[in-house]
Amino acid sequence: MLASVPALLLASTVLGGPAIVTDPPAAPTSEPQAATPAESQDNGDILVTARRRAETQQTVPIALSVLTGKSLAESGAFNVNRLQQQVPSLQFYSSNPRNSAINIRGLGAPFGLTNDGIEQGVGFYIDGVYIGRVGAATFDFIDVDRVEVLRGPQGTLYGKNTTSGALNITTRAPSFSPEARAEVSVGNYDFLQAKTSISGPITDNLAIRLSTSATTRHGTIYDVTSKTDLHRQRNVGFRGQVLYKPTDSLSLTLSGDFNVQNPLCCAQYYARVGTTQRVTSRQYAALAANFGYTPPSTNPFDRVTDLDATINSRQEVGGASLVANWDLGPATLTSVSAWRYWDWQPANDRDFIGLPITTISQNPSQQKQYSQEVRIASNGKNKLDYTVGxxxxxxxxxxxxxxxQGAAASRFLLSGADAANPNVLNGLTSTNTIAFDNTSFAVFGKLNWAVTDKFHLQPGLRINYDKKSGSYVSVVSIRNSQYDFVATADNVASLLAAARARSTAAGTTFQNQINTLAPQSYSPRFSAWNVSGDLTASYDFASDVHGYATYSRSFKSGGINLSGLPLNSTSTGVDLTTQTVKPEKVTAYEIGLKTQFLDRRLTVNLAGFWTDIKDYQATVNNNAINVIRGYLANAGKVRSRGFEFDTTYRPTPRFNLYFNGAYTDAKYVDFKNAPCPPELTGGTxxxxxxxxTAAGVAGGVSPAACDISGQRLPGISKWSLSYGAEYNVPVDSSGGQVYLGYDGNYRTRFxxxxxxxxxxYISGYSISNFRLGYRKKDFNVYAWVRNAFDQDYFELxxxxxxxxxxIVGQPGDPRTFGGTISKTF
Incomplete structure (x- = not known):
C-alpha cells in the first residue's frame, strides 16, 4: 500500500507566523522521552524537548520560539532564510550557501565572507545531530515536525558549545500506523515545489519513513551577458528513516539523507555609488568612463545585471545517523552517532560588474564530520532531575x-604608471590549497533541583577541549605578453630582489602584483581547555505564570585564520602573529516571564537579556584595499542587550492572532583598531x-584603522517584529472551513x-503575505501571495x-504568488 503513494510532496511559499495550529503527535527520533513534541495538548500546551526532555513550552525556563510542521507548511517557511521572518530575534545572512551565517540577538558569527577556521556561535541541529556547515541551512526543510529556536547560551544542554543559541529541527519519526502526506505548490516564475512522506510498519517492531522534496523556480534576476536568469531554485532532497523497537524501553532510529542544490546564485550587482578617499580619477565613475562602461541599469530593482564571469552555488549535503534511546526506568540513556559530508562547487563574479577585473574567485570545498553524543537524563519529575552528557x-x-585578475584589474586596483598597463595584473592568479582539522570533546550536565514545589534551581556545567590545525598555501603566477613568473612563499623575496635589481619600476610593479595576490604558506595551530556554566532560578507564581532568571559564563572556541594573512613590514612575508584568534568570553544575563490568561487563550511571554563578549571574533582587512577576503582578529568587547515579547491570542475558535517582537541594542563597546568604512579608505x-582628512572627500588621507567603539554591530536591526492573524468560517458538516490568513514582518534599518x-545601511522594510483557502482534517487547498505589496529591499x-x-547589493525576492494543495492519507 505504501509503495503506491506518489513520491513527491510539497510546501507552500507564503511566509507566516508562530505555532498557532499544531500537528498530529509524532514520536521524537533523538530525544530520551517518547512524548509527542510539538503536540498541542487539550489544555493548549505545546510539548518541546529544548532541555533534552519532553516539557511544555510555557514551563521551560528558556527564551524559545516553536514552530510546528503544519504552521511552517501553511506559512511557506520552508528554509531558514524564510524562518527568520517569523522569529524576530533570528538573523540569517547568505551571500551564497558557503558564506552563510545564523545569528541570534545579533551574535553568532562575524559579518562577512566565511573563514573556515572558526565556528558558529549558534548551533544548528537536525534530529539531535550538530551540523558543522551552515550551508545546509539553505536547503528546503524535509518532513519537519517542529523547529525550536533557543536564544542565549546552550552549552550545558547541547553537544556542541553554543554561545548565542540553537536552532533545533526535529523531523517526523517513522510511524507504526500507515500514513502518507503529499503537497504540491505552483506559482509565478514557474515555481513548482513538491514534497511527499510515506510511513508505516514493516513488522510489529520495525517502521519506516521515506520523505522527498523537490523545488524548481526561474530566477528573479536576469543576466544580459549570459542571457540567463539568476537566483533560480533547483533543490532536491531525500530522507529515509528506519525505527526499530525490540522492546517498549528500547528504540533505534537509523536515518540517512541526500540533498543537491544548484541555484545559480548569489548575484550582487550595482546598487549605488559613494565617494571614497581615492583621487577622483580612481573613483568608480571615472574608472567606468575610462572603459566606456555603464551597467544595464542603475536601478537595482530592475533586477538586471551584466556579470561577465561564471556564477554558481552548487552544493551537495548528506549523511547518516543512528539514534538509540534506552529507558532504564529512573533514567533514559541516549546515543547519537553521526557522519555527514558537504561538497561545495561555486563560481563567482567578485567584481560584480561586466568588466574583467576579478574574472575568477571561488573556493570549492569538501567537508566531512563525525560526531558522537551520549546522554543520560532522569525520567519523571523528581526532587532532583538531571541531564549529563x-x-x-x-x-x-x-x-x-x-x-x-583580468584586463581591467590594473586600472581599478592600482595607481601610477602600473594602472595604465593592463598586463601588470591581467592573468595574475592565486591558487590556494587549504586544509583544516577540528577536534572537539566535551562533558556537560544540567541539574533541576526542586527546592520547593514552585521554586527550582538549575545549575549547569561544561568542560570543553578544542584542537584546530590547518594549512594555507597560496601560489601566485602570471603569464601574459609582458610578465611570466610563479611566486611562492619561499621564492617571493628573491623574485622581488631580482625585480628591484632590474629597475625601480620593475620592483614597484612586482610589489603591486604581490600586494594584490600574495603568495603565502603557513600552518596555524590552536588548542585550549575551557570551563563554562550557568545558573537558572525559576519560580511558578501561579499555574500559568512562570518566571525565571539566568546567569551564564560561556565561550566560543578560538580559531585559526584560513583565508590568508596580511603582509608584514618586509612586503613579501605574512604577519604570522595573526594566525590565530582568541576564544570569545561570553557573560550573559536573562530574565523572563511566561504567562497565559483567559483560559489559556492569551499567551504573553517576555524576556530581557544582556550579553557581553570579550575578545569578539571580527572580520578585518588591515586596510589592504585590494583584498577580497579579510582575516579574523579579536575586537576588545561587544555588547548585545534588549528585550523580546511573544504573544498569541485566540478570542474565538474562528479567530487567532499573534504579535512578536525584539528590541536589540548590539554595539561594539571597544574596537579601536577596526577596519575603516569605505568613505575613509583609498587615500594616501x-x-x-x-x-x-574628512570622510568621503576624494583625494584625502586615510587612517590605517578606525575606532568604531560605540557603533552598531552589523546585520542587526534595533526593532524586528512579526505579526499575523487568521480567520476561518465553517462551510460544511464534515468539518471543512474557509480561512483567510495574513503574516507580516518588519525590521528597522541595519x-x-x-x-x-x-x-x-539597509533601510527598514516590511513584508506582507496573504493566504486564502479551504481545509478540513486531511485536506488543504489555498492561494497565497508573498511580499504582496512588492516591497523593494536588500538582503545584503x-x-x-x-x-x-x-556599492553592490543582493535584493530580496519580489512579489510571488501561487497555490498549494495538500492531502494526508
Whole structure:
C-alpha cells in the first residue's frame, strides 16, 4: 500500500507566523522521552524537548520560539532564510550557501565572507545531530515536525558549545500506523515545489519513513551577458528513516539523507555609488568612463545585471545517523552517532560588474564530520532531575581556492604608471590549497533541583577541549605578453630582489602584483581547555505564570585564520602573529516571564537579556584595499542587550492572532583598531605629519584603522517584529472551513558592513503575505501571495574591492504568488 503513494510532496511559499495550529503527535527520533513534541495538548500546551526532555513550552525556563510542521507548511517557511521572518530575534545572512551565517540577538558569527577556521556561535541541529556547515541551512526543510529556536547560551544542554543559541529541527519519526502526506505548490516564475512522506510498519517492531522534496523556480534576476536568469531554485532532497523497537524501553532510529542544490546564485550587482578617499580619477565613475562602461541599469530593482564571469552555488549535503534511546526506568540513556559530508562547487563574479577585473574567485570545498553524543537524563519529575552528557566531534575541510585578475584589474586596483598597463595584473592568479582539522570533546550536565514545589534551581556545567590545525598555501603566477613568473612563499623575496635589481619600476610593479595576490604558506595551530556554566532560578507564581532568571559564563572556541594573512613590514612575508584568534568570553544575563490568561487563550511571554563578549571574533582587512577576503582578529568587547515579547491570542475558535517582537541594542563597546568604512579608505596613508582628512572627500588621507567603539554591530536591526492573524468560517458538516490568513514582518534599518558606513545601511522594510483557502482534517487547498505589496529591499550590501566607491547589493525576492494543495492519507 505504501509503495503506491506518489513520491513527491510539497510546501507552500507564503511566509507566516508562530505555532498557532499544531500537528498530529509524532514520536521524537533523538530525544530520551517518547512524548509527542510539538503536540498541542487539550489544555493548549505545546510539548518541546529544548532541555533534552519532553516539557511544555510555557514551563521551560528558556527564551524559545516553536514552530510546528503544519504552521511552517501553511506559512511557506520552508528554509531558514524564510524562518527568520517569523522569529524576530533570528538573523540569517547568505551571500551564497558557503558564506552563510545564523545569528541570534545579533551574535553568532562575524559579518562577512566565511573563514573556515572558526565556528558558529549558534548551533544548528537536525534530529539531535550538530551540523558543522551552515550551508545546509539553505536547503528546503524535509518532513519537519517542529523547529525550536533557543536564544542565549546552550552549552550545558547541547553537544556542541553554543554561545548565542540553537536552532533545533526535529523531523517526523517513522510511524507504526500507515500514513502518507503529499503537497504540491505552483506559482509565478514557474515555481513548482513538491514534497511527499510515506510511513508505516514493516513488522510489529520495525517502521519506516521515506520523505522527498523537490523545488524548481526561474530566477528573479536576469543576466544580459549570459542571457540567463539568476537566483533560480533547483533543490532536491531525500530522507529515509528506519525505527526499530525490540522492546517498549528500547528504540533505534537509523536515518540517512541526500540533498543537491544548484541555484545559480548569489548575484550582487550595482546598487549605488559613494565617494571614497581615492583621487577622483580612481573613483568608480571615472574608472567606468575610462572603459566606456555603464551597467544595464542603475536601478537595482530592475533586477538586471551584466556579470561577465561564471556564477554558481552548487552544493551537495548528506549523511547518516543512528539514534538509540534506552529507558532504564529512573533514567533514559541516549546515543547519537553521526557522519555527514558537504561538497561545495561555486563560481563567482567578485567584481560584480561586466568588466574583467576579478574574472575568477571561488573556493570549492569538501567537508566531512563525525560526531558522537551520549546522554543520560532522569525520567519523571523528581526532587532532583538531571541531564549529563559527553560529546565528541571531528571535522575535516579541504578547499581549493582560485582567484584570477583580468584586463581591467590594473586600472581599478592600482595607481601610477602600473594602472595604465593592463598586463601588470591581467592573468595574475592565486591558487590556494587549504586544509583544516577540528577536534572537539566535551562533558556537560544540567541539574533541576526542586527546592520547593514552585521554586527550582538549575545549575549547569561544561568542560570543553578544542584542537584546530590547518594549512594555507597560496601560489601566485602570471603569464601574459609582458610578465611570466610563479611566486611562492619561499621564492617571493628573491623574485622581488631580482625585480628591484632590474629597475625601480620593475620592483614597484612586482610589489603591486604581490600586494594584490600574495603568495603565502603557513600552518596555524590552536588548542585550549575551557570551563563554562550557568545558573537558572525559576519560580511558578501561579499555574500559568512562570518566571525565571539566568546567569551564564560561556565561550566560543578560538580559531585559526584560513583565508590568508596580511603582509608584514618586509612586503613579501605574512604577519604570522595573526594566525590565530582568541576564544570569545561570553557573560550573559536573562530574565523572563511566561504567562497565559483567559483560559489559556492569551499567551504573553517576555524576556530581557544582556550579553557581553570579550575578545569578539571580527572580520578585518588591515586596510589592504585590494583584498577580497579579510582575516579574523579579536575586537576588545561587544555588547548585545534588549528585550523580546511573544504573544498569541485566540478570542474565538474562528479567530487567532499573534504579535512578536525584539528590541536589540548590539554595539561594539571597544574596537579601536577596526577596519575603516569605505568613505575613509583609498587615500594616501595618514602619518604624524599628515593626519586623516574628512570622510568621503576624494583625494584625502586615510587612517590605517578606525575606532568604531560605540557603533552598531552589523546585520542587526534595533526593532524586528512579526505579526499575523487568521480567520476561518465553517462551510460544511464534515468539518471543512474557509480561512483567510495574513503574516507580516518588519525590521528597522541595519548595517551591512563590519564597520558601519553611510553607504551600506539597509533601510527598514516590511513584508506582507496573504493566504486564502479551504481545509478540513486531511485536506488543504489555498492561494497565497508573498511580499504582496512588492516591497523593494536588500538582503545584503557590499563594497567592491579596491575602494572604488561602488556599492553592490543582493535584493530580496519580489512579489510571488501561487497555490498549494495538500492531502494526508
Amino acid at each position: 559527553a560529546f565528541f566531534f571531528n571535522q575535516t575541510i579541504n578547499t581549493q581556492g582560485v582567484q584570477a 596613508a595618514a602619518s604624524a605629519t599628515s593626519p586623516a 548595517s551591512s558592513n563590519p564597520s558601519p558606513s553611510a553607504y551600506t 550590501l557590499s563594497t567592491q574591492s579596491g575602494s572604488t566607491g561602488l
